[in-house]
Amino acid sequence: MDKVVASAREAIAGLENGMRVAVGGFGLCGIPQVLIDEVHAAGVEDLEVVSNNCGVDGWGLGVLLDAGRLRRVIASYVGENKEFARQYLQGELEVELTPQGTLAEKLRAAGAGLAGFWTRTGVGTLIAEGGMPWRHDAEGNVTVESPAKETREFTMLDETHEYVLEESLPCDFALVRAAVADRHGNLVFNKSAQNFNPVAAMAGRVCVAEVEQLVEPGEIDPDEVDLPGVYVQRLLVLTEEQAAEKRIEKRTVTESKEA
Structure with a gap:
């Protein structure tokens, strides 16, 4: 029942070229960046990715996109990534745009065993x-x-x-990020970081969750569990530095009136 793995490489063991992978997150909120970086480091390629969007240039799924590791993307929104547009328009990438609610339900349906x-x-x-x-x-x-x-x-x-x-959209692997997990794989997401993470996790035959905080079984109130551990096969506990690195997609500031 202890689903914690010792390393990121162990977390993605079995992920092979050509597989379909569901990736949680929305924009840059709640994305499994450490797992994405490990997929890149492992050299896995020719992937079909199912995700709300494809990150931005150089971050999120943009890391795999920039390296030419993605063959096909099923997504809802791709407007923040210039490299994505270039690859799509020049024939290097196949793209299936799907209405956002439909995409979420296609993933959820896969997890529920619906065709x-x-x-x-x-x-x-x-x-x-x-x-x-x-x-x-x-x-x-x-x-x-x-x-x-x-x-x-x-x-x-x-x-x-x-x-x-x-x-529905069943996937070989699912990569998600959670704020808290216990060793049995029960997950809690931080506010809007819940977004596509639960349905992506449900769709994966093997679900890997990178988590910012690990607690012991029983420490999470059952009413606070956002995703039951039955959907999760592996847990990667992040270091403090990894957990703290979160990028803002668009920084908006207001000029001080005192100036």
Whole structure:
């Protein structure tokens, strides 16, 4: 039941080239930076990443992107990364943009053992009808487009609407970050750092959590557990320095009126 591992390399043992990896975080909030750096150091490549976004230039998943380690990205928002845009438009990276709520539910559904679900989000758009550009060639021409998805009508409370079928997103590995964990893998996230971390963790066949503080079983109030340990296979306890290093995506300041 003790899921603590001794090193970052041990934490990602079994992560191989070509695997699909779910990564928690939102922007630079709650991202598993130490695990991302270890994936980079281990030389793993050709990865398909499922994450809300792809970090920024030189930080977060941007570290793997800059090194050319990503083959495909399934994400909701990618507007803060110039290298991401360059690779996508020049045919070096395949990108599947997915509505944010749909992406979260696709991950959660995988963790719940569901093959998919029906949603009204995307009906009447390229999400359902197909034709979204997934990959370009070096000249910017679209070479791979999204396929059309199955749609059907459902009637609920005497209202009939069209729905689109979205398949779940099971992943080989999940990399997440938590504020507190006990040795059994029960996790507590710090406020908005909860974001995509729980659903990413649920989707991974092997979930690895880097944690800022480790406590003994029973020290976390059951009502405060954000993710049960049943979804977590390995825990990497961060050093004080690693836990303290958190970057701000966009720093906003106000000029002092006294000046």
